[in-house]
Amino acid sequence: MTTNEILLEKLHLLQVHNLALEENRAFNSLILDGLDAILKNDSTETLLTEFFNILQQAISFSAAILIKINPSDELSTLVTASHPHSDAIITQLTALDKPNRNIKNVFNLHQLPNWQVTDPFWNSQHAMLTTPVSTSTESYQLYIFSETIGAFNQHDITLMQRFVSFAGNTISQFEKRNLLVKQKEMEEKQSNIEQVLINSEKMASLGQMAAGVAHEINNPLSYIVSNIQNLAYNLEQFSHLINTLKAEKAITQQTLVDTLQHYQFDELQTDSSDIIAEMTEGADRVKEIVQGLRQFAHPDQTQIGDIDITELIDNTLRVAWNEIKYNANVEKHYNTEPVIITGRSTQLSQVFLNLFFNAAQAICDKVGVISITTKADKKNAYITIADNGSGIDENKLNKIFDPFYTTKPIGQGTGLGLAISKAIIEQHSGQIRVESQLNQGTVFYITLPKKPKLTDDVLTILNANKPIE
Structure with missing residues (x-):
C-alpha cells in the first residue's frame, strides 16, 4: 500500500470518526433540549409538540405532522402540525403507510401512485421520513417532510431513530410521573x-x-x-x-x-x-x-x-x-x-x-x-x-x-x-x-x-386504587 493510499484510508477513518462525533454531539444536544422541555411542560401532547421544534434543530425539514393512533380501530387523530390544512392529508398518509414499528424514508412522494394532493403547500413536498413514537400509554406516528427530493440521508435516519427512542422512553416516564401525581390527587380527594x-x-x-x-x-x-x-x-x-x-x-x-x-x-x-x-x-x-x-x-x-x-x-x-x-x-x-x-x-x-x-x-x-x-x-x-x-x-x-x-x-x-x-x-x-x-x-x-400499633393514617372505608408499579 502506497503512502497516498495509507493517508487516504486514515483520512476516511477520520471522517467516519468525525461524523460519529457530530452525530453524538447533535444527539446530546437534542437530549439536553428534550430534558429541558420535560421540566417546562405538564402534558404529553404539548411535550411532543415541543420535541418537534427540538428535532428541527438537528434535521432540516419544511413541515411535520404528529398523529395519534387508536390501536383498536387504527383511526388517526391529528395531535399537532407545523402547517395549517394538515387534516386533508392524514387519511392519505395512513393509507400510504400503515403505522408500523419501522422507520421509513420516502425518496419522492410524487412517484407513489396513490399520492394525490391538491393543496399547493403539500403538493410542493417531495421527501418524507416517518417513524412510530410509542409511549407507555399511547401510540403516535411522526411524519417530517422536505421540498427537496431525497432530502433525508442515513445520518438523519439514525439521528431520528435515536431521538424518537429517547423521546418515547422519556415521555413514558413523564406519563408515569403524571399518573402518580393524578393518583395522589385522587387518593386525597377520596x-x-x-x-x-x-x-x-x-x-x-x-x-x-x-x-x-x-x-x-x-x-x-x-x-x-x-x-x-x-x-x-x-x-x-x-x-x-x-x-x-x-x-x-x-x-x-x-x-x-x-x-x-x-x-x-x-x-x-x-x-x-x-x-x-x-x-x-x-x-x-x-x-x-x-x-x-x-x-x-x-x-x-x-x-x-x-x-x-x-x-x-x-x-x-x-x-x-x-x-x-x-x-x-x-x-x-x-x-x-x-x-x-x-x-x-x-x-x-x-x-x-x-x-x-x-x-x-x-x-x-x-x-x-x-x-x-x-x-x-x-x-x-x-x-x-x-x-x-x-x-x-x-x-x-x-x-x-x-x-x-x-x-x-x-x-x-x-x-x-x-x-x-x-x-x-x-x-x-x-x-x-x-x-x-x-x-x-x-x-x-x-x-x-390491648396494645395495637396505631398510625396516623386517616380512616378509609372505600377500596383505594392500587399504586402504579
Whole structure:
C-alpha cells in the first residue's frame, strides 16, 4: 500500500470518526433540549409538540405532522402540525403507510401512485421520513417532510431513530410521573370524601339520638326543677322557724320543743336531705349523658389513650339508652377485672353505638334482649354483642360490611355504619365478624389487641386504587 493510499484510508477513518462525533454531539444536544422541555411542560401532547421544534434543530425539514393512533380501530387523530390544512392529508398518509414499528424514508412522494394532493403547500413536498413514537400509554406516528427530493440521508435516519427512542422512553416516564401525581390527587380527594361520609354518618347518628338524649336529659332536669320548688318551700319553713325562735324573749326547753313540732322540723330536715340527694342523682345522670355525648361527638378522632372497655360501653349505652329501652332489656356479662386497651375512644364508641342501634332496631313486636359480654386474655380484649331480633338473611350476611349496603327501608339507613365500624376495628388491628339466623337473632364478635400499633393514617372505608408499579 502506497503512502497516498495509507493517508487516504486514515483520512476516511477520520471522517467516519468525525461524523460519529457530530452525530453524538447533535444527539446530546437534542437530549439536553428534550430534558429541558420535560421540566417546562405538564402534558404529553404539548411535550411532543415541543420535541418537534427540538428535532428541527438537528434535521432540516419544511413541515411535520404528529398523529395519534387508536390501536383498536387504527383511526388517526391529528395531535399537532407545523402547517395549517394538515387534516386533508392524514387519511392519505395512513393509507400510504400503515403505522408500523419501522422507520421509513420516502425518496419522492410524487412517484407513489396513490399520492394525490391538491393543496399547493403539500403538493410542493417531495421527501418524507416517518417513524412510530410509542409511549407507555399511547401510540403516535411522526411524519417530517422536505421540498427537496431525497432530502433525508442515513445520518438523519439514525439521528431520528435515536431521538424518537429517547423521546418515547422519556415521555413514558413523564406519563408515569403524571399518573402518580393524578393518583395522589385522587387518593386525597377520596380520603376527603371518605372523611365527609364518616362524619355525616356520625352526624346522622347524633341526629337520631338527639330527641332521645333530650328526653333522657329532660326527665332528671324536670325532677330537679320540681324538687327545687319543694326545697324552696322547706327553706321558707326553716326561715319561719328561725324567726319565731328569735322573737321569743326567753326560750325554754318546752317552747323549743313545741316550736319544732309546730313546724315539723324533723320531717323538714329528712325531706330536705332526700330532696338534695335526689337532685344530686339527677344532676349526675345529666352529667353522665353529656359526657357520653361529648365523647362520641368529639371532633378529634385521632387522640390515642388507655380505654376501659366496660366504662366505654356503659357511656355509649347511656347515650343510646332512649333508643334501646323501649325495645330491649340489656344484659351485661362483664369481665371481673377491668379490660384496658390502647385506642381511640371516640372511634370505638361509634362502633358500639352502631351495633346497639342495629340491635335495638332489629327487635320488633316484642321486648327483646341485648346481651353484652366482655372477656380478655394477656393480648386481646373480646367483646360480644348479641340480640334476639329479626336476624339477617344468609344471602345478605356477606354484604353487610360493604359501604352503602343496607337492609333497612329506603331513607332509614345510609349503609355506612357497619362499613365504618369494620374500618375502625381493623385500624385498631382488630377483627369483627358476625353470625346470624333469620328470626333468631344476630351476634357480633369483636377482637381488639390491648396494645395495637396505631398510625396516623386517616380512616378509609372505600377500596383505594392500587399504586402504579
